[in-house]
Amino acid sequence: xxxxxxxxxxxxxxxxxxxxxxxxxxxxxxxxxxxxxxxxxxxxxxxxxxxxxxxxxxxxxxxxxxxxxxxxxxxxxxxxxxxxxxxxxxxxxxxxxxxxxxxxxxxxxxxxxxxxxxxxxxxxxxxxxxxxxxxxxxxxxxxxxxxxxxxxxxxxxxxxxxxxxxxxxxxxxxxxxxxxxxxxxxxxxxxxxxxxxxxxxxxxxxxxxxxxxxxxxxxxxxxxxxxxxxxxxxxxxxxxxxxxxxxxxxxxxxxxxxxxxxxxxxxx
Amino acid sequence: xxxxxxxxxxxxxxxxxxxxxxxxxxxxxxxxxxxxxxxxxxxxxxxxxxxxxxxxxxxxxxxxxxxxxxxxxxxxxxxxxxxxxxxxxxxxxxxxxxxxxxxxxxxxxxxxxxxxxxxxxxxxxxxxxxxxxxxxxxxxxxxxxxxxxxxxxxxxxxxxxxxxxxxxxxxxxxxxxxxxxxxxxxxxxxxxxxxxxxxxxxxxxxxxxxxxxxxxxxxxxxxxxxxxxxxxxxxxxxxxxxxxxxxxxxxxxxxxxxxxxxxxxxxxxxxxxxxxxxxx
Numbered sequence: 001x002x003x004x005x006x007x008x009x010x011x012x013x014x015x016x017x018x019x020x021x022x023x024x025x026x027x028x029x030x031x032x033x034x035x036x037x038x039x040x041x042x043x044x045x046x047x048x049x050x051x052x053x054x055x056x057x058x059x060x061x062x063x064x065x066x067x068x069x070x071x072x073x074x075x076x077x078x079x080x081x082x083x084x085x086x087x088x089x090x091x092x093x094x095x096x097x098x099x100x101x102x103x104x105x106x107x108x109x110x111x112x113x114x115x116x117x118x119x120x121x122x123x124x125x126x127x128x129x130x131x132x133x134x135x136x137x138x139x140x141x142x143x144x145x146x147x148x149x150x151x152x153x154x155x156x157x158x159x160x161x162x163x164x165x166x167x168x169x170x171x172x173x174x175x176x177x178x179x180x181x182x183x184x185x186x187x188x189x190x191x192x193x194x195x196x197x198x199x200x201x202x203x204x205x206x207x208x209x210x211x212x213x214x215x216x217x218x219x220x221x222x223x224x225x226x227x228x229x230x231x232x233x234x235x236x237x238x239x240x241x242x243x244x245x246x247x248x249x250x251x252x253x254x255x256x257x258x259x260x261x262x263x264x265x266x267x268x
Numbered sequence: 269x270x271x272x273x274x275x276x277x278x279x280x281x282x283x284x285x286x287x288x289x290x291x292x293x294x295x296x297x298x299x300x301x302x303x304x305x306x307x308x309x310x311x312x313x314x315x316x317x318x319x320x321x322x323x324x325x326x327x328x329x330x331x332x333x334x335x336x337x338x339x340x341x342x343x344x345x346x347x348x349x350x351x352x353x354x355x356x357x358x359x360x361x362x363x364x365x366x367x368x369x370x371x372x373x374x375x376x377x378x379x380x381x382x383x384x385x386x387x388x389x390x391x392x393x394x395x396x397x398x399x400x401x402x403x404x405x406x407x408x409x410x411x412x413x414x415x416x417x418x419x420x421x422x423x424x425x426x427x428x429x430x431x432x433x434x435x436x437x438x439x440x441x442x443x444x445x446x447x448x449x450x451x452x453x454x455x456x457x458x459x460x461x462x463x464x465x466x467x468x469x470x471x472x473x474x475x476x477x478x479x480x481x482x483x484x485x486x487x488x489x490x491x492x493x494x495x496x497x498x499x500x501x502x503x504x505x506x507x508x509x510x511x512x513x514x515x516x517x518x519x520x521x522x523x524x525x526x527x528x529x530x531x532x533x534x535x536x537x538x539x540x541x542x543x544x545x546x547x548x
Contacts, residue, residue, distance in 0.1 A: 179380035
């Protein structure tokens with residue numbers, strides 16, 4: 001039995017070394033495993049986050065948590081402020097914030113900003129106070145317009161879609177006894193920003209920009225829209241054909257504009 | 269004399285004419301018709317009046333002024349401006365400047381109704397505030413007086429009175445604004461840090477607990493930001509910081525999530541007054 005003898009011989013001669021080696025190996029495996037488990041506990045969420053959402057700075061995360069508890073206006077505004085402030089956030093996070101803000105904006109209680117149509121003495125009257133409050137731009141149109149403008153710098157195609165989905169609310173005429181008039185200027189600013197970034201694509205609709213801007217110049221319900229529409233039409237980025245087409249729509253709308261005595265401005 | 273910047277209508281006309289001479293004519297005629305129609309159908313009283321109109325009953329004055337404008341056959345400012353901007357082009361187009369007889373139609377409508385605040389008990393608190401600010405001779409109270417024990421006691425009583433003031437329960441927004449202004453008067457006057465902090469803290473507590481953020485978020489935000497604005501230094505940019513130590517941590521520790529949010533944004537140096545793409 002030379003083989004058995006050889007094995008027994010080897011075991012007798014080197015057995016203690018084999019046991020040490022085996023024990024050492026087990027110790028190494030155990031330590032590595034423990035280290036790996038500890039690593040998962042500390043870096044686990046971060047590592048998992050990298051696959052889905054990046055880990056946000058603590059205070060930004062706190063803001064993200066707190067906005068879930070507040071009314072839509074106060075939910076959308078901080079998210080937009082984070083994007084607008086230049087806070088160091090990656091592009092996908094910013095886009096996520098703007099999308100969330102745009103969704104919340106739709107739920108804002110005030111449909112559109114109102115501005116003082118007569119000179120008021122600051123906060124000493126209900127009308128003056130209302131006017132100051134509206135200046136915070138927390139109405140539906142202003143928040144959506146901000147979302148569109150912020151998105152335009154991040155994802156122009158998505159901003160275009162968002163801008164195209166914006167619809168001005170109904171603005172029934174306010175009487176002369178009312179000191180405030182509708183001020184949807186933010187809607188026009190957002191459209192102008194998106195329009196300026198537009199580049200024709202091969203095979204794309206040539207009339208895309210006219211289609212985007214047409215509602216803004218053809219659906220005019222209040223006199224305060226007139227100045228904003230004129231500014232939009234003056235944008236140097238428009239082609240001659242686009243401007244002529246849009247100006248023609250604007251003049252048709254202007255001829256139809258009646259009523260809304262309070263909206264009439266002393267400047268245009 | 270500085271020349272007024274071109275109106276939006278004048279700018280568009282120039283752009284149209286620069287690209288294709290004669291293409292601005294339709295705009296000119298359309299805008300002329302719009303102005304005539306707008307003024308002819310009356311509009312509100314202020315449309316004809318270029319002077320400041322304030323809350324008290326001045327309807328008689330406005331009516332007289334409008335009547336004077338009509339008697340005088342003077343044109344409202346925007347119509348004058350339109351005639352100045354486009355006089356030559358209008359004549360060339362055969363339309364001519366807008367004449368008074370074209371817009372002399374319906375009488376202008378009423379003026380805006382301005383509801384000035386008048387809340388019971390407010391006057392007494394404002395008197396108390398004046399006494400803290402001025403001495404019996406009408407001079408500003410000196411720093412020495414404003415650090416005295418007597419002034420401090422008076423100031424503390426004043427803050428307690430503001431706490432107790434109910435305002436107008438049917439108008440919580442107005443009440444909150446008035447209370448905030450009353451507290452802030454002491455924030456401005458107090459020279460001792462603890463007294464100043466007491467006034468700020470009372471103001472903040474009122475904002476935290478008034479419940480307006482759900483009812484009227486814009487109004488609530490204005491209250492909150494006004495408090496922040498008041499306690500910031502208004503010096504050079506590098507000095508623009510929260511002046512009262514502990515204010516931002518106090519905001520962040522609030523039980524009110526909306527207040528916490530303003531604190532968190534402040535802690536990141538995000539200034540809602542200057543941030544954002546829309547003109548402020």
